[in-house]
């Protein structure tokens with residue numbers, strides 16, 4: 483429904499109408515100081531790669547559609563049936579422009595000017611703080627995230643930016659805002675009909691002409707905005723088609739949907755061996771969909787810094803395709819998506835590296851994955867053992883590499899060992915060993931040898947068996963180093979039977 487009204491009906495009386503013609507329809511404004519500063523930050527330093535201006539403008543467009551839906555819902559108005567909630571991109575490689583148009587809530591003149599100011603005020607002040615303190619962002623971050631500095635990113639690639647917008651509010655005219663991002667902008671009240679929503683037209687710089695090429699823009703939209711809930715069209719062809727599975731109710735997702743999604747995020751064509759969907763809102767907002775591949779990693783995968791498999795999103799918008807700081811190195815074989823609202827959309831790649839928010843996500847995720855795998859081991863021991871045989875090198879590397887005893891022991895929960903009390907090949911965990919230690923037994927005992935038979939025939943083993951103690955058998959020399967490195971677990975010392983015997987005979 484084109485509810486826009488022509489300006490002439492907008493001014494009730496003739497008198498007003500008469501003056502209307504003389505009202506200066508184009509006003510010139512100076513950018514505030516903060517805006518200048520922010521524009522400079524954004525245009526010069528903020529974004530590692532320019533292409534994300536498309537992500538930012540699409541996110542603003544999607545937010546405008548979400549705000550419209552929210553406003554109409556809370557106003558009790560029914561969702562007007564034929565009211566399209568869509569995002570349109572138009573590229574024109576003759577005139578070197580790209581336009582992002584939404585049919586969302588739109589802006590009044592005051593809102594446009596205030597938003598520019600708000601972004602600039604909260605943006606530059608908060609942004610400078612963020613750069614300094616790198617505290618986890620306060621809710622102001624949400625304002626930026628909401629209609630963020632993202633708009634300014636258009637100036638990274640444009641000689642000038644032209645915005646046509648009309649608010650959903652009754653009797654509001656449309657406006658055209660233009661600026662070259664230098665010191666001022668113009669805002670013109672439009673006399674003719676303007677459809678509700680906002681369209682941002684970027685007049686691209688010569689060195690950014692690629693963003694007026696349909697194919698280039700399609701790839702960028704698929705990369706960053708594939709999961710944006712509103713339909714996105716480029717020159718009237720729909721481009722986004724995948725559902726953000728990680729936002730959906732875990733119980734409603736079928737196995738083959740996971741397989742399709744896993745193949746999209748992992749770039750591998752096997753299936754998930756394990757699937758973990760993880761949602762928390764405190765201490766931070768986190769939606770994660772984690773897959774462990776069916777595929778057995780080869781020595782190359784283990785030794786090289788293989789392609790890190792976890793992508794970071796914020797509210798369904800891609801922030802970083804290979805967010806390797808989201809998981810500890812030893813979990814680099816994990817694939818999937820982590821989405822956090824608390825990540826301000828506009829943090830640059832560098833800032834993401836070591837913020838304490840990222841450290842918190844890393845700790846929460848790795849502990850949740852360990853807990854999940856322990857649960858899986860109890861649910862299906864054989865399946866876990868198969869997984870353990872394929873992935874144990876990653877855990878051992880993790881234990882040896884970390885300096886933190888707590889983390890060593892967390893990872894050690896995943897280890898499995900041959901035991902004197904079990905059939906060969908029926909592996910037990912350290913926790914299972916501890917649960918069945920004899921009362922006066924103080925330590926966890928292990929014996930390293932080339933094979934089970936040689937272990938069982940070792941004099942060391944015989945002695946300890948007299949005491950009725952269970953002994954873990956390890957056959958690889960690196961396992962001996964590993965256990966020495968681990969040194970203890972759950973306050974019990976890990977003792978090699980060989981060393982134990984000597985000290986016993988030496989009556990300490």
Ligand SMILES: Nc1nc(Cl)c2cnn(Cc3ccc(Br)cc3F)c2n1
Nearest residue numbers: 542543546588597598629633659680
């Ligand atoms: N698409 C879209 N829709 C809406 Cl409702 C808003 C509100 N703020 N922004 C960012 C923005 C864009 C242009 C100008 Br001029 C000012 C400005 F803050 C929005 N962008």
